[in-house]
Amino acid sequence: MASQFWLLKPPPTQQPAKEAPGVDHEIVTCSIRNDHGSGGRRISHLSVFLPKRCSDDVIWTWFNDILVTQRVLDIFQKHKVTGYEIEPVKTAFAKRSETPPPTLFNLIVTGWGGIGKNAGVTLTESCPGCGHRVYEIAEPSRLADPSDWDGSDLFMVWPLPRFRFASDRLAQILIDERISGIKLIPAPKIPMQSGEGASPGQLRYWMPEERARELQERFEI
């Protein structure tokens, strides 16, 4: 494998799972702008409707949450994969089915790949009323940088918390173990054009509070 880091993406043929109604989020209001209302951190467990055909080991939602089967967790434990936590997920089939839905877990990435120092990440907008921030990324292909990487097999790079990266080691495990439902893209080929923006919200929306606080203090984000 030539690339050191790999971007995890859903395969184009997979039908994504849809978030079921009733999943609660924090409500974010802005004291300055009326049109800055938004949702914050998810405060209830994820609940999804699965498409009828979902035999993959990894299922993605429309919002690109990564749902994994027990088999994947077992493989991760066997190979001592690092950089993640799991959360239970409520599942149901979108249409009536005779078979029960699979047991899935939400993969929460806690590994850290830095703040894209070499990618030219700049803060272009910051709202003092609600903390809403917009970044611009001059060179997305340089986002995953070994100098900022904490060594985890699974990690994210700020300001793109919905882009999950894997180490070369993990990529090899996924291939060797024939884990289905994941597409690997070399990190420099990230599907993003230079100068594109990102609006990630706060780090604590995407990883456990304690870990997020630690990283926020360290990297002042």
Added chain:
Amino acid sequence: MRPPADSIGGAVPLDSPTLTPLLDKLRPYFEPGDGPPTPLANPLKPYMGGPGTWLFDTFKPQSTYGPGPVFDQPASLPARTDQNAPSSEPSIPPASTDELFSNSFSSENAKPNHPQSDTRSLDDNSPSAQQFSDASIMSDASPEDWFAGERYAQARRGNNNSRRGSALERPLTIPEENNLLIFNGQLRTLQQLDPTHRYLRSLSSPDWIPTSEDIHRFEREIERIRVERELWNLERHHLLPRRFESNFARCNLNIENYTNYLWRPDHRLLPNGLHTGPNNWNAQWRVFFDKYPNAREPQIMEQLNRMLKQHPLWEIPWHHNFGF
């Protein structure tokens, strides 16, 4: 109530004592022997207020009068000219709308006998004087005195934001532009379903921007025709996809306010359906939320705007005025 026969638009009788001093003041601007000024019959233009407006518009001025406001009437009509003008006066050749648009209102022809221009100096630094000296001005009618539904040459300047003849002096906001694009989508569908529909015969002013209510009005009508004729291959497309409804709702956006009717092949059939191919409508939103998982309403509106403008289905082949 019908206005008295000798009144203008039922507003003020010509022989009203309050008007006499004004009429006397204006008399020098009309030719000698012209007699008392007579109003021009202009059935298109009711009196709508504004000090001096009706005087300015109903009396026939001399030939030095500039093109003035251009009315939205057939080009064959001699707009702003009096066919009953006395022969002693050099007649104003009937001008087509296009000719009037192409003429500029120069300070030279504005100066001599213009009822307003002679009261001020063009060297004056006042904004109005600057307006008169501005070569780009095509009509001297003040926008405040414009009549709804009529097209003024002056409106051609000031707004280059994809709206021809807009009276708006500012560019459209993104939500306004989205409303316009969505409304045009509804308009196109209604036109296909019933080209003689009464909604399509309405007139709008150039600066009119459709609201959500206007869009809903058209949508209800399309839905009624769809059910009536059992046009089940005419499908409702959510521009803000239902898949992401919860995200939109958190930004106070109701996805039901952003819909258009599309024919099934345009909507979800290969090869060109919106929901087909790797870069389909929902996939584009998915990519957007990858990068902007915490997007706010303005960002969502910008994304919708980009997507609408990129897709040929929402190209605007006509001005949004219904006068096509």
